[in-house]
Amino acid sequence: MDVIPAIDLWQGQCVRLTQGDFARSEVFSTNPVQMAQAWVRHGATRLHVVDLAGAKTGTPQHLDVIRDIVRAVDIPVQVGGGIRQTETIAQLLALGVDRVIVGTVAVQQPEQVERWCAQFPGRIWVSLDARQGQVAVAGWQETTATDVQTLAQALAQRGVAGFIYTDIERDGTLAGPDIDGLRALLSAVSVPVLASGGVGSMTDLLSLLALEPLGLAGVIIGKALYTGDVDLKQALRAVGPGRWQDVPFDEGPIYA
Numbered sequence: 001m002d003v004i005p006a007i008d009l010w011q012g013q014c015v016r017l018t019q020g021d022f023a024r025s026e027v028f029s030t031n032p033v034q035m036a037q038a039w040v041r042h043g044a045t046r047l048h049v050v051d052l053a054g055a056k057t058g059t060p061q062h063l064d065v066i067r068d069i070v071r072a073v074d075i076p077v078q079v080g081g082g083i084r085q086t087e088t089i090a091q092l093l094a095l096g097v098d099r100v101i102v103g104t105v106a107v108q109q110p111e112q113v114e115r116w117c118a119q120f121p122g123r124i125w126v127s128l129d130a131r132q133g134q135v136a137v138a139g140w141q142e143t144t145a146t147d148v149q150t151l152a153q154a155l156a157q158r159g160v161a162g163f164i165y166t167d168i169e170r171d172g173t174l175a176g177p178d179i180d181g182l183r184a185l186l187s188a189v190s191v192p193v194l195a196s197g198g199v200g201s202m203t204d205l206l207s208l209l210a211l212e213p214l215g216l217a218g219v220i221i222g223k224a225l226y227t228g229d230v231d232l233k234q235a236l237r238a239v240g241p242g243r244w245q246d247v248p249f250d251e252g253p254i255y256a
Helices: 032-041 052-057 063-072 086-095 104-108 110-119 148-157 179-188 202-209 223-227 232-238
Strands: 002-010 013-018 021-029 047-051 077-080 099-102 124-131 134-137 142-147 162-167 193-196 216-221
Touching (some): 002 032, 002 052, 002 193, 002 232, 013 032, 021 032, 032 047, 032 063, 047 052, 047 063, 063 086, 077 124, 086 110, 099 104, 104 110, 104 148, 110 124, 110 148, 124 148, 142 148, 148 162, 162 179, 179 193, 179 202, 202 232, 216 223
Parallel strands (some): 002 047, 002 216, 047 077, 077 099, 099 124
Antiparallel strands (some): 002 013, 013 021, 124 134, 134 142
């Protein structure tokens, strides 16, 4: 199971929101590229980058920062936030992005997502952001009447490579992941799923590890890594053998 550090971009900085609230943002680094490099030094095997400004406006606002992050690290980078045009997907893939994550468009234009899946096979993932079981869009600012499992099943049939499931009300709270919601989603689809939101301890991580046999492919961790509530090296060791065994870990502090 992958343990994936999150880098959320807002106004050129690496921040974390609480429950998707832009008014409750906390800056953890003024240099996202150095932040990405620090996670690699600490053993990360994949990075999750979200353009929060793009998610809110509908158009990516940090393409230059994303480009610099991809160039600066030697591990796969997946990117989401404001991706609603074919040209944007092509541009991100040309920059070296490994996976492109879409959200709002998957709810509003599922047939477009199907075309993207055919055009960019294996590269299109969908972010399922839930508030009380219903899908939220537009940078989590709007909640729809669509339930997570129904949307996931329909999109899986359209060729989506995988899903990222976030319980918005837990995101940034360190209150623990939505195990029941994840279990329901995993039972509804057969494509890989990444968990996101709420992880605040190693106990939370181990509770997610128990879902790996059901199809949970990894967990995206944000605030808990930045605050030190979860140590990346320990997390990687907890989920089993991986790249960490061959990495001379940086024992110094994470860049801030």
